[in-house]
Amino acid sequence: xxxxxxxxxxxxGFAGLYMLHKLRGLGxxxxxxxxxxxxxxxxxxxRYPGARCDVESIEYSYGFDEELEQEWEWTERYATxxxxxxxxxxxxxxxxxxxxxxxxxxxxxxxFDDGTNRWTVRTEQGDxxxxxxxxxxxxxxxxxxxxxxxxxxxxxxRILHTGQWPHEPVDLTGLKVGVIGTGSSAIQSIPxxxxxxxxxxxxxxxxxxxxPAHNRPLDKEELADVKRHYRDLRRAxxxxxxxxxxxxxxxxxxxxxxDDDTRRRVxxxxxxxxxxxxxxxxxxxxxxxxSNELVAEYVRDKIRNIVKDPxxxxxxxxxxxxxxxxxxxxxxxxxxxxxxxxxxxxxxxDPIEELTPTGIRTRSGSFDFDVIVFATGFDAMTxxxxxxxxxxxxxxPLQDAWAEGPKTYLGLSTxxxxxxxxITGPGSPSVLTNMVTSIEQHVEWIADCITHVGxxxxxxxxxxxxxxxxxxxxMIASFTLFPTCNSWYLGANIxxxxxxxxxxxxxxxxxxxxQEVAANGYEGFDISQPAPVRR
Ligand code: FAD
Ligand code: NAP
Numbered sequence: 001x002x003x004x005x006x007x008x009x010x011x012x013g014f015a016g017l018y019m020l021h022k023l024r025g026l027g028x029x030x031x032x033x034x035x036x037x038x039x040x041x042x043x044x045x046x047r048y049p050g051a052r053c054d055v056e057s058i059e060y061s062y063g064f065d066e067e068l069e070q071e072w073e074w075t076e077r078y079a080t081x082x083x084x085x086x087x088x089x090x091x092x093x094x095x096x097x098x099x100x101x102x103x104x105x106x107x108x109x110x111x112f113d114d115g116t117n118r119w120t121v122r123t124e125q126g127d128x129x130x131x132x133x134x135x136x137x138x139x140x141x142x143x144x145x146x147x148x149x150x151x152x153x154x155x156x157x158r159i160l161h162t163g164q165w166p167h168e169p170v171d172l173t174g175l176k177v178g179v180i181g182t183g184s185s186a187i188q189s190i191p192x193x194x195x196x197x198x199x200x201x202x203x204x205x206x207x208x209x210x211x212p213a214h215n216r217p218l219d220k221e222e223l224a225d226v227k228r229h230y231r232d233l234r235r236a237x238x239x240x241x242x243x244x245x246x247x248x249x250x251x252x253x254x255x256x257x258x259d260d261d262t263r264r265r266v267x268x269x270x271x272x273x274x275x276x277x278x279x280x281x282x283x284x285x286x287x288x289x290x291s292n293e294l295v296a297e298y299v300r301d302k303i304r305n306i307v308k309d310p311x312x313x314x315x316x317x318x319x320x321x322x323x324x325x326x327x328x329x330x331x332x333x334x335x336x337x338x339x340x341x342x343x344x345x346x347x348x349x350d351p352i353e354e355l356t357p358t359g360i361r362t363r364s365g366s367f368d369f370d371v372i373v374f375a376t377g378f379d380a381m382t383x384x385x386x387x388x389x390x391x392x393x394x395x396x397p398l399q400d401a402w403a404e405g406p407k408t409y410l411g412l413s414t415x416x417x418x419x420x421x422x423i424t425g426p427g428s429p430s431v432l433t434n435m436v437t438s439i440e441q442h443v444e445w446i447a448d449c450i451t452h453v454g455x456x457x458x459x460x461x462x463x464x465x466x467x468x469x470x471x472x473x474x475m476i477a478s479f480t481l482f483p484t485c486n487s488w489y490l491g492a493n494i495x496x497x498x499x500x501x502x503x504x505x506x507x508x509x510x511x512x513x514x515q516e517v518a519a520n521g522y523e524g525f526d527i528s529q530p531a532p533v534r535r
Pocket of ligand 2: 052053054055141147162180181182183184185186188204205206326329347375376377378431486488493
């Protein structure tokens with residue numbers, strides 16, 4: 001019967017593809033539903049100019065298959081979106097995954113049946129299938145945040161969201177372009193759009209810390225060397241707090257206790273190396289405000305040195321804790337504001353009042369635009385899950401169960417929703433890590449768990465284990481400076497969203513905890529395994 005499966009997986013990005021491969025390897029019948037018309041997830045949707053990874057390509061890739069690892073050749077330190085998409089296409093073809101994926105198919109609802117312990121999954125396209133397990137591989141950053149400004153419907157130009165960028169090339173040559181937002185997507189795209197546009201106006205709500213990517217081609221010898229030691233690198237990455245950088249020596253310095261020369265040297269070295277490891281220079285900078293301020297001021301000084309107009313430099317210099325919002329990695333972002341065709345509007349001083357037929361009107365003036373780019377990010381971590389009408393035991397909607405914020409055990413499972421797993425769900429390290437490392441760890445844990453539960457079985461996180469886990473996630477966050485600003489980690493970018501710190505800090509201890517839970521017979525879960533019916 002082709003509408004009855006052992007597992008339904010929602011999403012065909014890094015997570016869904018590996019989950020499918022893994023479960024099929026266990027002999028399970030699996031169906032994947034994917035809203036897009038191809039594989040890739042993030043790398044299918046985010047086609048804006050300049051999109052690329054900010055974890056280095058050699059690490060931002062699967063480690064589960066040694067042949068795949070050996071045959072794929074990354075060309076740059078930070079691969080572009082088209083290259084990462086080609087990689088995921090290659091993975092899908094290499095493991096013959098597409099035959100089990102239904103593209104252009106959005107899952108609308110999933111309902112658990114207490115009697116049969118099975119899920120009924122319905123799609124917007126009219127499919128209805130039945131499955132023992134439901135695995136949400138819907139992505140932490142896949143539900144676009146599209147704010148609606150007064151008058152938006154009257155605007156006659158083109159509106160684009162970075163996370164839903166058209167597939168055909170968008171030529172901005174000679175156009176007047178407005179960009180709303182200054183997060184990672186904006187930081188990557190603004191320098192390139194500025195080269196094309198006649199006039200580019202950036203509307204900034206919160207100034208952003210960004211460190212240089214120092215992107216470069218990877219040479220053959222360097223790649224060959226990595227490939228010789230790939231096992232070692234993947235193992236080392238699983239021993240880190242962030243799932244990457246396993247070959248780098250962890251910092252031994254606290255910014256507050258080292259002398260000025262040492263501190264300067266560490267910062268200079270990290271700035272020269274570029275990339276996200278800039279924040280790893282000191283052991284205390286995400287814990288202590290005074291330490292953080294030393295690092296933040298270093299970056300502000302860099303901005304002052306790059307941006308020629310001092311008052312503009314001050315507007316671009318962030319004031320919040322560095323690292324509290326995700327650090328950005330750029331190529332020429334601040335320097336772009338030295339161009340004659342680029343302007344910055346600080347919307348705290350001069351708020352956007354409305355969109356007009358020709359552009360944007362702020363409190364103090366009007367701007368005409370052919371195109372307005374919304375680089376406004378995502379309803380992160382919970383958005384894609386809550387956009388599906390998921391009903392657990394007694395018909396309880398996930399939206400109600402999570403009204404006070406997401407409640408998960410290990411970020412993998414939530415009480416009252418048996419046999420449902422989330423890949424990189426809230427309460428797991430996910431977005432604070434190299435996500436491919438986290439995805440592989442989750443996929444492998446879920447596959448082992450499903451094997452343990454067996455067909456006909458049922459597994460459900462207990463409320464007690466879940467409450468204790470939420471307390472643990474909050475306790476770890478409370479030791480840090482992460483809760484001090486309005487980041488998407490807290491849901492603060494979405495009006496009305498409950499303010500809860502969603503990811504868990506620390507990949508390695510989390511991995512150990514997951515292994516212990518499994519070794520202790522899936523501690524914190526209720527498992528029932530009905531005896532097979534004898535004839
Ligand atoms: P996704 O890739 O988001 O895939 C989820 C899929 O689920 C999507 O294709 C979506 O269409 C589908 N889906 C969702 N809901 C439904 C539904 N109801 N029905 C059917 N299909 C559905 N992380 C890093 O670690 N390093 C980086 O350098 C990095 N760069 C990034 C750059 C950008 C521009 C963005 C937006 C994110 C980046 N991330 C990065 C995070 C990135 O999302 C993850 O690394 C990773 O790609 C997530 O894979 P995934 O499969 O979990 O989710
Ligand atoms: P983002 O970081 O959430 O940035 C969105 C920007 O839009 C912010 O500047 C935000 O301001 C602004 N904004 C949102 N709503 C607004 C409104 N109503 N009015 C005015 N401004 C508004 O989103 P993103 O840039 O798409 O990045 C999201 C995440 O995806 C990143 O943090 C990262 O994890 C990942 N990513 C990675 C890369 C990479 O380098 N590989 C690239 C892109 C994305 P506030 O800050 O004030 O909320």
